Every structure is written in structure tokens, then in C-alpha cells.
Amino acid sequence: MERSLETQVGQAVDAWLRWLPRWEPATHRGRTAPCRRCFGSPILSAVGLGADVPHGVQHGLSTRIKTIVDHAVATYTAQNLPMLQAELDQQAARNRARSYRPMEGLEPEYEGLPLDPDPTPGAPFLFTISGLAQEMDAAVPALPPLSAEAKAALRQEVGLADDYANLVGREVCAILLHHRLRVQSAVTEFVEPQVDALLSELSQSLDAPFDPGEPRLGGLDAER
Template structure:
């Protein structure tokens, strides 16, 4: 398991390193709500990506690492937790019954992010992707109810899955420590120059708020 995780983490970091040179700072209005996947993430701490690194750069790595943990937990569940696996299979079948699934098949850099931009006061949306997806989901039949005994057993298996996820997460963070130098070097080479250029441009705009060739009348 350890060797396999090391290989998977190394491949995830390699993929992230290939993507980082294509990253560009976002030019649109930032979101108000923080990303629940990245805020306080031990994965990002192990990778050395602190709060001074743009969220887009963080998210591209945290999502790739989360996929590794999710796959490990899925394999553990399929082998050891039959009731939870049955519930997940039913939920998967229910999801496949929806013809509109905008959150699926996204690139790692966009996976887990809100489907729609933050609303602007006084400018309501005609429709939203999340709203369309909710309408589609409401038309799919709900899962059958569980007995009290089944609920108790299911909670027990969910707790075991969470425990295993924490175990894999800690191991993944340990492996990530060995990649910190590679990750830091990529940030220095590709990310920091773009941030410095933005700050320089902003500083020049603040120092010269008016066009020097424009006549100012009083």
C-alpha cells in the first residue's frame, strides 16, 4: 500500500507540475465564500502551499490528492463495508438517471468549485447551472428508507470509512513532504513572477491615477 500511494502521489504532483506553467491569475471578481476543500487543508500544509499562494494553484493540487484518497477509500469500502457499498451503488444509479450533471467530468482545477459565480446585488440570474441540476435531481425517485437497525449498521460502516480515509490522508501527507522542494520551485518559477507583475501594475495605477497627458480642469 505504501509503495502504491507513493507512486500515486508522485504522479499527481507530476501532473500538477505540468499544469502550473499554464496557470494565470484570475481576472474576474473573487468569491466571498472560502473553498471548503482548501481552507486549512493538511494536504496543502504538507505540500508547503501556504495562504500566500493563490487559491487556483492550491486547488489544482488538493483536488488531485483528494482523488487518491477517494479511490483508496472506495476500494476499502468495496472490500469491507457491504452495506455502505450498497448505499453508494444506489446513489450512483440515481445520479446516472439524471441527464444533466454539470459537476461531473471537470478538470481537477475546477472540480469541487461552485458551478455559478457569486450573485451581484440587483442583477439576478435568469438561471443557474446549480439550479438546473437541482431541478433535474428533484425528478429522480428518492432512495428507499432504511430501518433503524440498518441505519445503525450504516453509521458504523461510515465511521470505519472515515477512519480509513484519515489513515490514508495522513500517509499521503507524509509522502507529500518529500515533494515540497519540487512544488516550491514551481511556485517560484511560474506563480510568483505573475503575482509580482500584478502588484507592480497595481502600484503604477495607484501612483498615477490620471493620464499624465490629460488636461485637468478646475
């Protein structure tokens, strides 16, 4: 029996809450481009995860909820949109033909993130994971072209699928409002202390920029 949308959302939030105590702040250089999945997400707004919450915390929840919406749209598409379903089936078969699929099988916390870190100016990569994936993709034959009539019909079905996704998304956001307090409580317990510790460490390093063993500028001036 298909689980209700409310049950699926509750289980997704439960899974995120079980993962959250294992979260640790990233120590690598941050990205300049915002995450398209999380930036301005109504899902995150519904549970009160604003810009002051680290992206890794946001992404773990938004990805889990997006999976629910995607599954609902996939079921609707299979039952009501035959042309779009056929196109998706062809694309899925093409994807399975690729020998290298680095975006598959990832944990929710990493789904949708860029495969490679931002390059350092003046230090190009010898190779990138996304580049290797593109090479494998180029070796797979492209899908057959569609006629103008088929393209028009497909665009119409895509529009219907988008409308249904928006409908499910609004319902999911309404359900998430009931989980808002426990999500924020978990952030207060597990996330904020780590962020505060990082800020405290940063402020200490800024207050004492010199090594304690090194003479300060004032000391040098005093000896002159």
C-alpha cells in the same frame, strides 16, 4: 497491479507540475466564501502551499491528491463495508439517471468548485447551472428509506470509512513532504512572477489614478 500510494502521489504531483506553467491569474471578481477543499487543508500544508499562494494553484494539487484518497477509501469500502457500498451503489445509479450532470468530467483544476459565480447585488441571474442541476435531480425518485437499525449500522460503517480516510490522508501527507522542495520551486518559477506583475500593475494604477491627459486638481487650483 495496484500502484503503491507513494507512486500515485508522485504521479499526481508530476501531473500538477506539468499543468502549472499553463496557470494564469484569474481576472474575474473573487469569491467571498473560502473553498472547503483547500481552506486549512493538511495536504497543502505538507507541500508548503500557504495562504499567499493563489487558490487556483492550490486547488489543482489538492484535488488531484484528494482523488487518490477517495480511490483508496472506495477500495476499502467495497472490500469491507457492504452496507455503505450498497448505499453508494444506489446513489450512483440515481446519479446516472439524471439527464444533466454538470459536475462530472471536469478537469482537476475545476472539480469541487461552485458551478455559478457569486451574484452581483441588484443583478440576479436569469438561470443558474446549479439551479438547472437541482431541477433535474428533483425529477429522479428518491432512495428508499432506511430502518432505524439500518441507519445505525450505516453510521457505524461511515465512521469506519472516515477513520480509514484519515489514516490514508496522514500517509499521503507524509509522502508529500518529499515533494515539498520541487513544488515550492515550481511556484517560485511560474507563479510568483505573475503575482508580482499583477501587484506592480496595481501599484502603478494607484500611484497614477488620473488619466495623463486630464488636468490634476493642483493645476486647477493654480489657475484660480
